[in-house]
Amino acid sequence: MENELAPVGHPIHTLMQEHQILQNQAARLFSLAQSIASKADLLSARAEMEEVAQIVEMFKSSQSHYLREENVLFPLLEKAGFVGPPQAMWAEHEQIRAIEKNLFQLMDRVQSLSFKDFAAQLRSLAGQQAQMLQSHFFKENNILFPHGLELLSAADWEEVIREFGRIGYCPFTPEADRLGAPAQAEERGAESDGLIKFLTGSLSKATLEAIFQTLPVELTFVDKNDTFVFFSHLQGAIFTRSTATLGTRVQNCHPPKSLHLVNKILQEFKAGIRDVAEFWINFQGKIVHIRYFAVRDSKGQYLGSLEVTQDITEIQKIKGEKRLA
DSSP: OOOOSSOTTSHHHHHHHHHHHHHHHHHHHHHHHHHHHTSSSTTTTHHHHHHHHHHHHHHHTTHHHHHHIIIIIHHHHHHTTOOHHHHHHHHHHHHHHHHHHHHHHHHHTGGGSOHHHHHHHHHHHHHHHHHHHHHHHHHIIIIIHHHHHHHOOHHHHHHHHHHHHHHOOOTTSOGGGOOSOOOOOOOOGGGGGSEEEETTEEEEHHHHHHHHHHSSSEEEEEETTSBEEEEOOOTTOSSOOOGGGTTSBGGGGSOGGGHHHHHHHHHHHHHTSOSEEEEEEEETTEEEEEEEEEEEOTTOOEEEEEEEEEEOTTGGGOOSOOOOO
């Protein structure tokens, strides 16, 4: 498909080029799966299996495509009043991830399954993925992206380019479509000399930002109106966040499947019947501890919710003591 909606150098062109690559690879995977199903055993399907493994690795590396859409493009479209379709596309991203998770797990279990069972499951999952990507990308290319081009301003697209570069691209993204670069810290000059006074001391803005970047936790803050207003920037952050989401409602920053839980926590924080909510999950080989705290002023008035996220994988291994001396 010729990418005629936007020129090279535009974020929409980048996303559509990635769509085409992913869709082509999904179609190729389904073709290989059909071929494998006609073989007698893994040995006779060795050439096809080698190519399947390469394609599966490519899909494993495709997450930044979806993260760029979810954390940059979708929030800006929602700010412009185009809410429903981005939410629907995010829900479909979760469906794509679920299919791919099953595909990745199947590849890990290939030796423990009979060849017949493996081939049947591979063909089924590859077919589901090819069909899902074709339908999903058609909707984005023909509905979401054209509306984005109409609704977003030149300044919005500059932000998209900057944030795309900060989040990063897929290994297969064409070089001509790798826009922007990781955002560099701005020069603050004399501003860094001004002190922000707290009850327990004073810090310059530059020092405070450096502290946020040094803390081994990721912080996000949602105000009393459920508006996402701040996140700390940590190198190698666990979860992807973007400045494009600032000013959006927190409900639009989560996949639809978790909205009921987000709303329940916030309602209980506001009602004063709860001050902390915590969870721990396995995520990309890490054990991640996520805590939400109700933030209140000295009079107990609710100011917002603070999310604290930390990789506790190594912390869980601690035993005994380690002293300074």
